Amino acid sequence: MSGGKQVNKSTPVINSMTELLAHALALEIEAVARYAELADIMAAHNNQEVAGLFKKMSQIEKLHVETIHEQIDSRQLKKLPVIKYQWISSEGPETTDLADLHYLMTPKQALHLALLNEQRARDYYQGIRQSTTDHDTQVLAEELAVEEEEHVALLQNWLAKIPVTEDHWDHDDDLPNSQD
Amino acid sequence: MQKTSMSIAVVGSGGAGSITAGNLLLEAAARSGSYGILTRSVGPQIRGGEAAALIRLSSEPIDSICDSYDILLALDWKNADRFAAELPMGPHSLIITDPEQGAIPAVIGGSGAQVRELPIGKLAKSINKGRPNMIALGVLAEVLSIPRESIKAVLTKQLGDKGEQVLQSSMDTVTAGMTAAQDIAKQPLPKSNGSGSGHWLITGNQATGLGAVRAGVRFVAAYPITPATEVLEWLATALQKVGGKLVQAEDELASVNMIIGASYGGIPSLTATSGPGLSLMMEGLGLAVSAEVPIVVVDVMRVGPSTGIATKAEQSDLNIALYGLHGDAPHLVLAPVSITDCLFTAQWSVYLAEAMQVPAILLSDQYLGQAMAIIEPPEAVNFKAARSIAQHSDGEYLRYADTGNGISPMAIPGTPGQQYTADGLEHSMAGTPSTRAEDHALQMDKRQRKLDKFDYGDYWAEIEGAGAHAIITWGSTTGAVREALGRLRAEGIDDIRMVAMRLLSPAQPGKFRQTMAGVSKVLVIEQSHSGQFYKYLRAHYDLPGESELFHRAGPLLLRPGETADQIRHWRQA
Amino acid sequence: MNQIAETMSTTPRNPAEYRSRVQPIWCPGCGDYSVLLEITKALAALELPPEQVAIVSGIGCSSRFPAYSNCYGFHGIHGRALPLATGLKVARPELTVITTGGDGDGFSIGGNHFLHACRRNVDITYIVMDNQVYGMTKGQASPTTDPDWDSVLTPGGTGIRPFQPLVIALASGANFVARAFAGDPEGTTQIIIEGIKHPGFSFIQILSPCVTFRPEQREWRNQVRPAPVPTTGDPSVAAKRIMTDDGFNLGILYAGDRPSYQTGLKDGSMPASELGREFVL
Known part of the structure; x- marks a missing residue:
């Protein structure tokens, strides 16, 4: 299994807290939906263990959505503009690439994908912190980067407790099925 | 027995215009009150081939071709032996020939027919822009006692937009033909009641298109194929008049799928094809069964297998229409029992397909489809698409x-x-x-x-007569059977009923059983080599008593006389 | 979603509105999942009511698409999606008609329809998820498979040249020709939006990896790139570019202005009951 989507875009320039929080919210919401979809896909292919893990990740991301909402509320930013999002890849940084799944993938591999997402999010905020010209935005970007770094550490701990993926993890005695 | 019909053949090749002369003669006779049918027999060439216009005119409505020809007029004899099997003649027949065109082929002359020579070519040349086929038209009008005014009316309609001179020249040529034929013994057309006013002049393919539009078809996909193309061509123009659209598809696979797509969109849709195209449409028909999308596919049957004989009729697509879809795929199969009935059955097919959200295959054939007929105005019926x-x-x-x-x-x-x-x-x-x-x-x-x-009502079959004997038939052979039974009735034989099936799938065994009450003997009549209809009947119905089969493959249509002989023989056996 | 989230949405409609409750059977990792996301995003961005959209397909993995959408759908037979869609669009021009399918369905069994759909230029968007393999039947070579790709059915490879869908579409008259990559949601969504908006027949080839039979296609995401040139309306320029690129240039490679096929059922002035008059003597 290779890991993670391409980071192929330049660092965005975001110069307002409103805009940064809009991005933060959007990337978490996208992550919630994507993890939920990954869970459905894995469940349909009877890999319940990984499905359960993705479902859990979706729930965790939902909490992050609430955290961002709190940030928005605390700053009394009532209305965010309709914007075109600036990401460093084709989707938000915390969104797993649908191409990274395998029907026999292990929980370790699944968590590794989640780790890559959190690292990408951290890098995304750090990039903004460096590129922004607005002081408040810089402070906020730093806060968000630190939060993502905490998530990275949590996932690394979690990963350490999970057995390593064995060789031939993708072995299947049966041939693929013929459909239509 | 008084003669009620006369048959005339006009043959010629290489631009001689025999078909045009035949068409004009048919329409002129129609304007004199006659009923009739014109079929064409042509060589394989696109242009310049040998061609015969085969016309039967009658004082009563007819559905069948004749037993033999009363008059054969040859513009030339090139390759005319090709038609010999389609031109039965006897000592009562008259051959009108141009000595310039050489000897009559033995296979035609050997019939014992009387021969009358006329210098058709020379006469045509004597008139400015005169054409031999207009001489022929004049000759035949004279012999058949068709009034000059009827010919003039038809020519005016045909040539009116080409100018007075063209019309005058044609009329002069016709007149020259009439004059030249004055000393030939007259064979007046059997007298019919009325002037023909209100009668229709229509082909089965046109009638099929008309029935479809009357039922509400507004989308048609088309891939040309003989002998179904005229259904599509007629619809192309008709849909421009009443609204709708015809799309010319890239092949039959496309045309059947296009109509499924349009019908899925809510628009009653149809295509028309012949055997080879129907074969290609089978997978699409199965899709329409599964997805429950109403469509109508008209199959104007020609001689098979494979490309077969494209210009001749055969009732040999029954099996593929009934059983050609893979899997269990309940669908409708219908067939008109006459040229006139193409209108009704097409209209009914659209109605049934729409009502049940199911594909219908309508089995017409080359004879029904391409024959031009003079008919009583068809009764208007109220079947409309209502999904x-x-x-x-x-x-x-x-x-x-x-x-x-x-x-x-x-x-x-x-x-x-x-x-x-x-x-x-x-x-x-x-x-x-x-x-x-x-x-x-x-x-x-x-x-x-x-x-x-x-509820299919009583339309599943045409049932005529009563008695202990029954003839079961379908499609275009109904015409010959009907006429044969008419003749037998005139002889006093009135214990035979006819069942001509219009609805072939789903089978109607309950209604059939009622219809067959009191029948002890069955004769099945059809035009296929393997007896497809007979085997279908044996599979789906209980045939009472003894059953026999009279059948033959195309391209030669059953004639009423031989059909009557078969029935007589079977009844006595 | 709460009020703030809604105000920041880039589109008034939610892509999820366009998904049905049917769970796809595609293999985890398959590019088609991304295409499903991208098409629903495009429809949301265009604010098309789901009932005004019809998605029509043939047979194959990607042809399972319609049932996964909440639009009207038709999952037809192998190779015949384009005529099915053509009939629907001509009869019901107010609908947005999208045809989805794969390389085998579109270029092999349906090849003739592809040529004529391009020629006919009906206003349909044809999205082909190209993975260079027959997936539903367990991994045979498709028309776009390289000649040396080994399969049970063609040991040692087919030995024949791959079909070139984009240049064939262009030569046959498609009004819009684009290449996209399933794993590029942003770019692909935009191309689909443009394809739907563009009048006439729009052909979009989406490279969509088959992780089961062509696992090496997972590498495509490192090989694709935006085409380094702007969209052209000149078919000769487009043809040269398409014929000389390596198959990984993404973008709208041709956008023409040929008039679309006249769809819709013409209004008629004559009642059908009067049609028979032409036959009366």
């Missing part, structure tokens, strides 16, 4: 719901809240693909139930 449509609702929509009569309301794209996916895969009631045995059983039962529970 059960799902209306907008907030509840869950089950496209393939298990209803009592099997018919489930169909949502038309654009209707909010009723979105579904039509599928050729087996599906649940909601339409989602399913491999479950219970879904397959339920949907198969539903598809069959739609056809079984429907």
Whole structure:
């Protein structure tokens, strides 16, 4: 299994807290939906263990959505503009690439994908912190980067407790099925 | 017995215009009150080939070709032996020939027919822009006692827009022909009542198109094929007049799928083809069965197998129409029993397909389709496409719901809240693909139930006469059978009933049993080499008493006389 | 979603509105999942009511698409999606008609329809998820497979040249020709939006990896790139570019202005009951 989507875009320039929080919210919401979809896909292919893990990740991301909402509320930013999002890849940084799944993938591999997402999010905020010209935005970007770094550490701990993926993890005695 | 009909053949090749002369003669006779049928027999060439116009004129409505020809007029004899088998003649027949064109082929002259020579070519040359076929028209008008005014009226209609001079020249030529034929013994057309006013001049292919439009067809996909093309060509113009659209497709696979797409969109749709095209459409027809999309496919049958004989009729696509779809695929198969009936059966087919959301195959044939007939105006019927449509609702929509009569309301794209996916895969009631045995059983039962529970009224067959004997037939052979039975009745034989089936699938064994009450002997008559119809009857119906089969392959149509002989022989045996 | 989230949405409609409750059977990792996301995003961005959209397909993995959408759908037979869609669009021009399918369905069994759909230029968007393999039947070479790709059915490879869908579409008259990559949601969504908006026949080839039979296609995401040139309306320029690129240039490679096929049922002035008059003597 290779890991993670391409980071192929330049660092965005975001110069307002409103805009940064809009991005933060959007990337978490996208992550919630994507993890939920990954869970459905894995469940349909009877890999319940990984499905359960993705479902859990979706729930965790939902909490992050609430955290961002709190940030928005605390700053009394009532209305965010309709914007075109600036990401460093084709989707938000915390969104797993649908191409990274395998029907026999292990929980370790699944968590590794989640780790890559959190690292990408951290890098995304750090990039903004460096590129922004607005002081408040810089402070906020730093806060968000630190939060993502905490998530990275949590996932690394979690990963350490999970057995390593064995060789031939993708072995299947049966041939693929013929459909239509 | 008084003669009620006369038959005339006009043959010629290489631009001689024999078909045009025949058409003009038919229409002129129509204007004198005659009924009639014109069929064409042509060589394989696109242009310049040998061609024969075969005309039968009658004082009464007719559905069948003749037994033998009274008059054969040859513009030339090039390759005319090709038609010999289609031109039965005898000592009563008259051959009119131009000595310049050489000797009469032995296979035609050997019939014992009388011969009359006329310098047709020379006469034509004597007139400015005179053409031999107009001489022929004049000769035949004179011999048949068709009034000059009738010829003039027809020519005016045909040539009116080409200017006075062209019309005058043609009329002069016709007159020269009439004059030249004055000393030939007259054979006046049998006298009919009335002037022909109100009669229709129509081909079966046109009638099929008309029936379809009357029922509400507004989308047609078309891929040309002999002998079905005229259905499509007529519809192309008709849909411009009444509204609608015809799309010329890239092949028959496309045309059947296009009509499925349009009908899925809510528009009654049709295509027409012949055997080779029908073969290509089979997978599409199966899709329409599974997805429950109403369509009508007209198959104007020609001689098979394979490309066969494209310009001649045969009733040999019955098997593929009934059984050609893979899987169990309940669908409708219908057939008109006469040229006139092409209109009714096409209209009824569209109505049935739409009512039951099922594909219908309409089996016409080259004879019914391409013959030009003078008929009584067809009775207008009220069959209109009326599909059960799902209306907008907030509840869950089950496209393939298990209803009592099997018919489930169909949502038309654009209707909010009723979105579904039509599928050729087996599906649940909601339409989602399913491999479950219970879904397959339920949907198969539903598809069959739609056809079984429907009320087809008395239209499933034409039933005439009564008695202990029964002739069972279908499609175009009905014409010969009907006429044969008429002759037998005139001889005093009136114990034979005729059943001409219009609805072939689903079979109607219950109605058939009632119809056959008191019958002890059955003769099946059809035009196929293997007796497809007979085997179909044996498979789906209980034939009372003894049953026999009279059949032959195309391209030679059954003639009423030989059919009467067969029936007489069978009845006495 | 709460009020703030809604105000920041880039589109008034939610892509999830266009998904049905049917769970796809595609292999985890398959590019088609991304295409499903991208098409629903495009429809949301265009604010098309789901009931005004019809998605029509043939047979194959990607042809399972319609049932996964909440639009009207038709899952037809192998290779015949385009005529099915053509009939629907001509009869019901107010609908947005999208045809989805794969390389085998579109270029092999349906090849003739592809040529004529391009020629006919009916206003349909044809999205082909190209993975260079027959997936539903367990991994045979498709028309776009390289000649040396080994399969049970063609041991040692087919030995024949791959079909070139984009240049064939262009030569046959498609009015819009684009290449996209399933794993590029942003770019692909935009191309689909443009394809739907563009009048006439729009052909979009989406490279969509088959992780089961062509696992090496997971590498495509490192090989694709935006085409380094702007969209052209000059078919000769487009043809040269398409014929000389390596198959990984993404973008709208041609957008023409040929008039679309006249769809819709012409209005008629004559009642059908009067049609018979032409036959009366």
